[in-house]
Amino acid sequence: MGEDEEWRRFEVLAMPHLDAAYNLARWLTHDAHDAQDVVQEALLRAMRYIGGLRLESARPWLLQIVRHTCYSWLKENRPAQQVSLDDPDDAWRELPAPSANEPPALAIREADRRQINEAIAALPAPYREVFVLRELEDLSYNDIARIAEIPIGTVMSRLARARGLMRTSLAPGRPALRTVTRSAQGGVNA
Amino acid sequence: MKTTGEAWKVHAFVDDELDLASRLAIEQRMETDTALRQQVESLQALRDATREHAERHAVPDDLRERMTAMLRATRREAPAPAAAPVPQPARAPGRYAWAHAIERWLAWRPLVASTAFVTMVAVGVNVAMLQASNTDKLMDEAIGSHVRSTVGEHLVDVASSDHHTVKPFLSAKLGFSPPVRELALPGSVFVGGRIDYLGGRPVAALVYRQGQHLVNAFVWPDSGGDSRPSFASERGFLIAHWSQGGMRHCVISDLNREEFNRLVEAVRVAAAS
Numbered sequence: 001m002g003e004d005e006e007w008r009r010f011e012v013l014a015m016p017h018l019d020a021a022y023n024l025a026r027w028l029t030h031d032a033h034d035a036q037d038v039v040q041e042a043l044l045r046a047m048r049y050i051g052g053l054r055l056e057s058a059r060p061w062l063l064q065i066v067r068h069t070c071y072s073w074l075k076e077n078r079p080a081q082q083v084s085l086d087d088p089d090d091a092w093r094e095l096p097a098p099s100a101n102e103p104p105a106l107a108i109r110e111a112d113r114r115q116i117n118e119a120i121a122a123l124p125a126p127y128r129e130v131f132v133l134r135e136l137e138d139l140s141y142n143d144i145a146r147i148a149e150i151p152i153g154t155v156m157s158r159l160a161r162a163r164g165l166m167r168t169s170l171a172p173g174r175p176a177l178r179t180v181t182r183s184a185q186g187g188v189n190a
Numbered sequence: 191m192k193t194t195g196e197a198w199k200v201h202a203f204v205d206d207e208l209d210l211a212s213r214l215a216i217e218q219r220m221e222t223d224t225a226l227r228q229q230v231e232s233l234q235a236l237r238d239a240t241r242e243h244a245e246r247h248a249v250p251d252d253l254r255e256r257m258t259a260m261l262r263a264t265r266r267e268a269p270a271p272a273a274a275p276v277p278q279p280a281r282a283p284g285r286y287a288w289a290h291a292i293e294r295w296l297a298w299r300p301l302v303a304s305t306a307f308v309t310m311v312a313v314g315v316n317v318a319m320l321q322a323s324n325t326d327k328l329m330d331e332a333i334g335s336h337v338r339s340t341v342g343e344h345l346v347d348v349a350s351s352d353h354h355t356v357k358p359f360l361s362a363k364l365g366f367s368p369p370v371r372e373l374a375l376p377g378s379v380f381v382g383g384r385i386d387y388l389g390g391r392p393v394a395a396l397v398y399r400q401g402q403h404l405v406n407a408f409v410w411p412d413s414g415g416d417s418r419p420s421f422a423s424e425r426g427f428l429i430a431h432w433s434q435g436g437m438r439h440c441v442i443s444d445l446n447r448e449e450f451n452r453l454v455e456a457v458r459v460a461a462a463s
Binding site: 007010011012013015016018019021022023026027032035036039040043054055056057058059105106108109111112113115116117120131132134135136138140141156157159160163166167170 | 197198201202205207228231232233234235236237238239240241243244245246247248249250253254256257258260261333337338340402424425426445446
């Protein structure tokens with residue numbers, strides 16, 4: 001394949017996912033300017049790895065590169081924010097069932113824009129990324145596993161915990177923004 | 191909190207990630223198990239609230255332009271693309287069909303000829319190269335057409351949310367009168383219509399937007415009787431095709447399965463009205 005065809009392939013297959021790339025970067029860095037830097041850097045990287053680009057998986061392919069770029073960018077520029085979770089691969093088998101005191105569906109449906117966005121932003125990064133990929137980008141467990149480079153079981157357990165934290169912060173009577181990040185990190189490996 | 195070995199199934203159920211048997215088993219249990227039903231409802235409420243309210247950050251225009259310019263600049267350094275032959279000797283008939291379609295397209299639409307030609311060659315080359323050996327050629331063309339339209343160069347010929355504007359335009363250009371209706375589906379926006387080519391014939395392409403997703407509904411005359419929709423999943427897109435009222439319908443999108451099923455139903459209802 002000629003070099004020129006590769007660029008056109010890139011333009012046709014990868015560029016439609018630029019919004020998804022930016023959205024992920026924006027949610028992971030919490031900052032519009034940082035997200036722009038990350039996306040630009042990620043696209044440059046992506047062009048170097050263009051051989052891995054396929055029509056059927058262009059979106060996970062690009063998002064995986066964006067995620068990588070995000071974390072190396074954060075490591076370099078925000079070393080204090082690094083979070084790593086070593087949850088076991090089979091944690092999904094032992095997910096806690098939702099407890100009796102959690103908010104009923106009605107209370108969640110009444111949550112407003114600010115509450116939802118603050119609750120997502122407050123999720124620890126490993127939970128936030130699977131939540132954003134699933135609920136905002138509508139990706140399958142399979143694609144999320146590929147992007148985040150974790151087993152599908154871990155996708156499920158992180159997604160379940162992300163939802164648990166979301167429901168806790170959306171519970172009525174609580175301040176909309178709790179420091180979920182701090183408290184959740186302590187409890188992750190419990 | 192009590193622990194259960196099955197909590198993951200509730201999430202997978204809401205995410206439409208269960209196989210059919212497990213899915214039916216959960217649906218059946220929900221009829222009697224109130225706690226389970228509440229769990230599902232709570233998860234669905236969170237999903238719906240998130241989809242409604244969560245910020246989907248669109249890439250800023252200047253960054254998109256910068257990136258596109260960067261790509262184009264890189265392309266110009268490489269040899270001119272227009273005369274490049276399709277490097278797939280085994281696909282000679284397909285190549286002929288494409289060449290034919292392009293020729294007819296050019297005759298039809300001189301104003302967009304230059305962009306359309308470059309886009310069609312690009313997509314034609316890509317689709318030909320990426321094509322799985324045993325997929326239906328028409329599905330491939332539909333995917334190619336869908337991808338091409340969503341790349342943003344040529345989504346609609348007539349942009350209007352009013353079917354009274356779109357239908358006469360398409361009928362005049364096509365020589366048949368496709369059923370053009372807004373969909374009775376929450377969140378569905380009718381974007382407009384365009385003339386496209388599938389299988390070497392001109393077809394009507396009706397474009398809808400469902401949330402963040404674009405939907406192409408292709409319609410052309412068909413002499414066969416009515417049929418139920420067949421669904422296929424190809425390269426991350428869902429496709430449904432069926433015959434109804436003397437027309438062949440082919441709907442394609444990257445929606446999730448649940449939303450896609452609802453959409454297809456809405457298209458069928460609209461086509462019947």
